[in-house]
Amino acid sequence: MATPLLSVTDLQVGFATERGLLRAVDGVSFDLAEGQTLGIVGESGSGKSVTAKTLMNLLPSYARVEGSVMFDGRDVRAMAAERERHFWGVEMTMVFQDPMTSLNPVKKVGEQIAESLRVHLKRSRREARDDAGDLLQQVGVPESKKRLTQYPHELSGGLRQRVVIAMALACSPRLLIADEPTTALDVTVQKHILDLLDELREERGMAMILITHDLGVVKGRADQIMVMYAGRTMEQADTATLFSEMRHPYTEALLETIPRVDMASHSRLVPIPGSPPDAVDLGQGCPFAERCRYCSASCLIDQPSLEQHRQGHACACHAPVGTDAGAAAHAANHETGVTPAGLDMGTFATAVGEKT
């Protein structure tokens, strides 16, 4: 395999807090080839956004970062924004979650798009303006010429996110990170924006990291998926494998929280009981153990490491779904009615039982 465009190895990010070190990201590794899409999926607080911010050099100065981030053979962590002025924005850039706050409220849309064209590509005012109009057209903004002179508040949420995307694409980056790009938008607009991102990625041969809490979002769009929980990688595989042979109980639980077309009508969605653990005090076992219905005694004392059970599919679990160990743990928990971590299996039983 050729050298990947982006290669992250054993990334660790910690924040010193009053209560101790908060491990936001713990040992995350992935490779991303040119033109490919990686989906990073997890609940809030699972370290997805911190991972993205590390790549973008957006972390506050007190963050402690270990591990390596290589972009096309260059060490991203050694780069300083002031010296490498034409790296961020030109080679890689990011689209944020909330288009309400990621546009400057007092600057016209056209100015905001034209800005990076003028800084990085040294376009003249007029050229930049024309290009900004073209970009708006490419991201599907109607009456693009008129929009250039409007302020962000004059646009709807969907249009604003298109403007944000146009800004990000202005200098044709090779990697685009989209951090929950549709979370703040109306459901009806979400699909349009995701399809647009996919289309643009295809057209431009750009690589993309799509961060979301919704497995459904990455299903048809990502080439690879990484499921994160409590700053760790839980499962990592190419998309088809992940959906056909998912092994991690957390991945399975995540999938059950979202509605799917192939579900029987009126079937209940299964929430994941509990909430993510305290990242300062993770304890020694698996971070998901307390919410997991496959939990076994060893999960509470021994943290499973991420292991490749076959080429391109890694999972960090003692009793993965679909294995004998997993089935045994699940059956044992059903029998006692409670997992070794003290989780009542009844919560699952009712939900699953009503599925008809």
Add this chain to the structure above:
Amino acid sequence: MDTPPQVDPAEQFGVVVARRLGFGFWIAAAWIIIIVAAAALAPWLPIADPNETGVGGRMDGPGWSNWFGTDNNGRDMFARTIWGARVSLIVGFFSVLLGICVGGTLGMIAGYFRGIVDRIISFSVFVLLAYPGLVLALLIVGLAGQTLPIVAMTLGIVAIAPIARLSRATTLAYSEREFVAAARVLGATDRRIMVRELLPNVLIPMGALTLLGMAITIVAEGGLAFLGLSVEEGFSWGKMIVLGSSPRTLREGPWVAMFPIGAMFVTVLALNFAGDRLREYFDVRELGIGAA
């Protein structure tokens, strides 16, 4: 379960909220324009020489020959009120300009970089605030002399601290917004973010403060005049009020103090009012659906 009503984006789209400055603003603006024009054109206006004694009688009341009456030296009060505006407005304008340039910049630097830079600047600002403004002004004017530039500079220095605090607070709030991070991921440098992204946002509250600050410094200059510490050469409204406010003058010719007081009052009111309306008018952030 009740869901909050969803507003159709298409319905919101293109809604234009009509904004008007209002009648009051135009009256205030007209007054400011008249007073500025009169002050600027004073040497060429067909008015009496403000320093010439005996234009009218001693302490003549307002009338056809001397519209605002005369003072106890027989000088024309109308001409003096117009000439007095020159000093008052110059002091008001340049001191606020100095305050905004220095205080605004310091506040933005403190709010953007934070950390040790912020601590040093904030501490200096606190020291400046803790020191009574009037005492500080007395000290500078007393030591450096009572010329127009020094009086303006003095009041400007006093204005630095509150302006720096406003600018720091606004910058802090906006630095947290995602558009700053968005600018950074597009490769903008610190300077660029401060000048191109933050400054336009900080300028909105600052703009309102400019006119308000002018009003305050015009009054403050009057305060200095009462202590005998305003400009030595020439005269301002403040100095005129002082000259007209001895008990005897007030009794015999109240107009000597009342006309500069009235001019100052209306001007300060107009500046405040216009400043407030302009801020509302130009604050594009409050318009329409922006408040999400």
